[in-house]
Amino acid sequence: MPQPSLKEEIVEAALKVFHERGFNAAGVKDVTDAAGAPKGSFYNHFHSKERLGVAALDRYWQRTRTALDILKDEQIPPIARLRASFRTLGEGASRNFKLGCMLGNFSTELSDQSPQIREHLTGIFESWTRAIEACAAAAQRDGSMRQDIDAEVIAAFLVNSWEGAMLRAKVDRTGAAIQAFEEIVFNGLLVR
Amino acid sequence: MPQPSLKEEIVEAALKVFHERGFNAAGVKDVTDAAGAPKGSFYNHFHSKERLGVAALDRYWQRTRTALDILKDEQIPPIARLRASFRTLGEGASRNFKLGCMLGNFSTELSDQSPQIREHLTGIFESWTRAIEACAAAAQRDGSMRQDIDAEVIAAFLVNSWEGAMLRAKVDRTGAAIQAFEEIVFNGLLVR
Numbered sequence A, B: 001m002p003q004p005s006l007k008e009e010i011v012e013a014a015l016k017v018f019h020e021r022g023f024n025a026a027g028v029k030d031v032t033d034a035a036g037a038p039k040g041s042f043y044n045h046f047h048s049k050e051r052l053g054v055a056a057l058d059r060y061w062q063r064t065r066t067a068l069d070i071l072k073d074e075q076i077p078p079i080a081r082l083r084a085s086f087r088t089l090g091e092g093a094s095r096n097f098k099l100g101c102m103l104g105n106f107s108t109e110l111s112d113q114s115p116q117i118r119e120h121l122t123g124i125f126e127s128w129t130r131a132i133e134a135c136a137a138a139a140q141r142d143g144s145m146r147q148d149i150d151a152e153v154i155a156a157f158l159v160n161s162w163e164g165a166m167l168r169a170k171v172d173r174t175g176a177a178i179q180a181f182e183e184i185v186f187n188g189l190l191v192r
Helices: A005-019 A028-034 A039-045 A049-063 A063-069 A076-096 A102-110 A115-139 A151-172 A178-187 B004-021 B026-034 B039-045 B049-063 B065-071 B078-094 B103-111 B113-140 B151-172 B176-189
Strands: none
Touching: A005 A028, A005 A039, A005 A049, A005 A102, A028 A039, A028 A049, A028 B004, A039 A063, A039 A151, A049 A063, A049 A102, A049 A115, A049 B176, A063 A076, A076 A115, A076 A151, A076 A178, A076 B004, A076 B049, A102 A115, A102 B103, A102 B151, A115 A151, A115 B151, A151 A178, A151 B103, A151 B113, A151 B176, A178 B103, B004 B026, B004 B039, B004 B049, B004 B103, B026 B039, B026 B049, B049 B065, B049 B103, B049 B113, B065 B113, B078 B113, B078 B151, B103 B113, B113 B151, B151 B176
């Protein structure tokens, strides 16, 4: 019977390897090597590399949930929540700009190649966008955010622009794109 | 001696194949097959698949130059130039949202894998950003764009946010992300 702990180790290794190298540039053997597992053990745990990609993506998103949880913390004013959430993501990114955001990386590389991964990306982007939308709507109600644009449109724009900033940070290997995002969103665009 | 026209056909085929399938998911043979060329002919023209990737990227950017040229057309008011430039890009994207922007696709997939491709991406993003910056600065001078944010920061933000919108359109296969970009940028954020 497969050991659950080995499966766990393979998912952890896949998250690291796919985030660093991309999905198509890394093979199953790269992942099992990184997990210290024999390649032959892989198919005891996963039907396909694609399923492993889904598991790694979901694990990445779980890891990112701290930033999502901040959005829901009603003890904090909504604008401060939004700012803290993106700041938490930015701090994570600044540990290694080369990695980029795994959501964005998988979006460009795999959304046409893998219906399963695309479906998971859609779900993740939707739940993230809804959490931001709730926060933006609260900020509009308390008067701290401009009210002439739908909270839904603002939320979609913020998620997408964040992904664009992370994409650019991956090329530039600096935080400039993330700083531009923060400056425009929180000192200009939305917050008055 | 290698025929220039065959080299041309390989670059054209590479642009199409790499844009549709990504760089790592497509092999040299996929490209030569698409070009109707024997695989063996490839290395008469290119030292490596990476060099072909650079050639395909540069060709993509040449194709996109119509949108860049609009930015420089001083017969048109600067805000109208900006809007028309992004609209031209959006019309191109709407022919097949699944493709995304090849700059963004290569950014996430290859900027860590290939120093050559990363260098070309940096140059392309810089020249695009500078053209937008000039336009934004002109719009600030004529009073049609808000003046409390540096034109340089605005330009970087617009380029990155556009890439984010294209990334999201690739997942969603709709124009919603591009519409949100247009609405926020031209009816809210920057244009008063």
